Amino acid sequence: MIFDRRSLLRFGAFGLGAATAGCDRVDASPRGQDALGFGDWLTYRTQRLLLGNSLAQEFPESAISPHFRPNGSVDPKDPDYVALAKNKFVDWRLKVGGLVEKPLALSLADIRALPARTQITRHDCVEGWSCIGKWTGTQLSHVLDAAGVKKEARFVLFHCADSMDMNSLDSTNASDSQKAASSGGGANSSRYYETIDFVDARHPQTILAYEMNDATLTIPYGAPLRLRVERQLGYKMPKYLMGIELIRDYANIRGGHGGYWEDQGYDWFAGT
């Protein structure tokens, strides 16, 4: 009997090892990744079905994090961005184009003149941590309406100023300096970008924020303008916005997965 148990344990240990090796093989293949992505698709459909226009919880002032952890790019080194920042973003314009009736180029003053919304919300990073901050900006829907969205548009694409392979990331990414060293010119292809659907784009809490905690948005947090999409994780909220483009499909854009992190394997829908 002892022998039986021992061989059973051995079999169990072997099984565990084989299982992990098997998993590594499954998720290394594109087909395996597609199969794994079924859960994400199911989550997207279910949340869209059940959530409607539900509002993310808004917190009292007392809940604001004393230190809000900046993440991703915190100080873009892209020359065009550096030049804009040097001039306090006076020359910065948010370009709104693509499938719109009237392309726009909005200055910060133009955006501040639109109706404002302030919200104190919890920011959840895909890594697992949360911070609470106060954001002021204008609802994205105001900008979309001003430009006049064409019927065939299905997604909103955000262009950003920060190139991910040359900018300092937060300290958890150990390979920063190597990446920065290896990046040469023409780094446009690693610029951050994101896409969202119209349920989120038209959500009342989806704002283009220019203030954080009652002060003008600073560079680590995405100056001069960043997106807030409160029912999704942090990577869906691009910083350093340069342009908004209305598109039919994101399959032909960059890696084809609808965002910088999505092209690295992260789920397009980040509601969980």
Place this chain on the structure above:
Amino acid sequence: MKSDARRFYRHATVVRATHWINALCLVFLLMSGLNIFNARPDLYLGSRSSFHHPVLSIGADDSGANPKGVTTILGHKFTTTGVLGVSGEGDERAFPAWSTIPSDYDLATARRWHFLFAWIFVLNGLLYLTFSVTSGHLRRDLVPKRAEFAKIGPTFLDHLRLHFPHGEEAKRYNVMQMISYLIVGFVLLPIMVLAGWSMSPGVDSLAHFLPQLFGGRQSARTIHFAIAWLLVLFTIVHLLMVLISGVWNNVRSMITGRYDLGEERPS
């Protein structure tokens, strides 16, 4: 030859099927969960992360010649090199490669494994709970009768002496089984799901009370982690009991449903 009369049909098909699907899901959920944990190997309390005061932290100390694995629980530091913090060939990672899916640190892929099996786990769990309530499995087999409650002391002592029921008595779960299965199936696993949902900003927008139930999203994450280890503990004890109370008889009864009651013995 054992007579067929001794083979008692103990587990319904739904119970057997959901048991194995559940076991498979828990293995995948645990191992992919540990990979996800590795992305931020700190646990906090409340709604927001208080980065300087984690209740638990698994990290590496690089000050010496070789990196040291350090696990900090409520401010108490433990050296855990080899398993936690630093493992393999000096890899700095909270949980070691052999315990995670995928084995390499890969948050994006780990999340895909985790959520795919989370869906299977939840649907399977709903099937089990619905069956248990509607078929009478819960009332008949899992909720201890008053007389059985009274026997909890002797049953506990029998377990310690590795005496397990035979004959007529083995047709039912004993009172300790009932209590542990009730706690796991009807308390811990449902809390696990709720705590998991609390971490979803989407779900939270529909149910603000959900994270609050746990004291905030970060508390929910901590509780999710703690319950994972309670489930590991349960599984270890459960497997131990299966091994010492007749492994093949138990495994067969969970596959075919038939349990050999053995000789009637005076207790």
